[in-house]
Amino acid sequence: MNVTINGAPHEVPDGTTVAQAVLTLTTATTGVAVAVNDEVVTRSAWETTALGDSDRMEVLTAVQGG
């Protein structure tokens, strides 16, 4: 299935979890937050939340600003 991660298209196996998708970007589990289709997925739910076809996932962290 096809998903969008941080604006870029990705093809991932069916049943891919948020945790697995995050691992394609970073091994960090702190200082990082995930939203799928504009809803926050809490860290404790990463392993149990599966992505669906056409989902939009955003993986954010803190950067210099303000």
Added chain:
Amino acid sequence: MDDLLIAGEKFSSRLIMGTGGAPSLEVLDQALVASGTELTTVAMRRLDPGAPGSVLDVLRERGIKVLPNTAGCFTAGDAVLTARLAREALGTNWVKLEVIADERTLLPDPIETFDAAERLVADGFVVLPYIGDDPALARRLELAGCAAVMPLGAPIGSGLGIRNPHNIELIVEAASVPVILDAGIGTASDAALAMELGCDAVLLATAVTRAQRPELMATAMRAAVQAGRFAHQAGRIPRRRYAEASSPTGP
């Protein structure tokens, strides 16, 4: 200097720093230490796997409380989602709420800001909204439950100082939450003026991070905020049109 109290939390520094614009994390680190700040903003952006180092490491190392902002958001919905992501990533329910109207001026959008503030307060956030120098809006945001109000002195990064000191004074007079002068500071005298007008703290970034010598400017800002606070508390003399002798007159 007396402590700054925001949402029941004490800070001995009244200088809040931003982290944008620093040429490197090393320069930023030196400037933050020189500023004496205890509260510093960061922005939330898409994770870049290639990014070297993290501003969070610098803040953690120095024991500085992190204040995520919602910079880059144009709508209340975007700002609320960004604040929730920041809470999840950083483990803080504090947020500097920033909803801008357009890229050219980066002026805050009052309608979207108020909408987002109400939703974030209801969701348990400690909300510090960045606003124009509008006394009516500041009052409304305080009544909506914001923990502070952050009027601008001038547009972000402009270094124009405080364009409407009268409005800043009006905001200070009416507020019972801290007033934090945010944006527009160019040099130390601007920060001192903010404090002399009665602001409780100053938030600045560019004035330090883009100065020729950031660490030295951070030292200047720290001293200016302290001097301005003391002067405000001391109570300035009234302005007069004519001289008043300070030595005894007559023979």
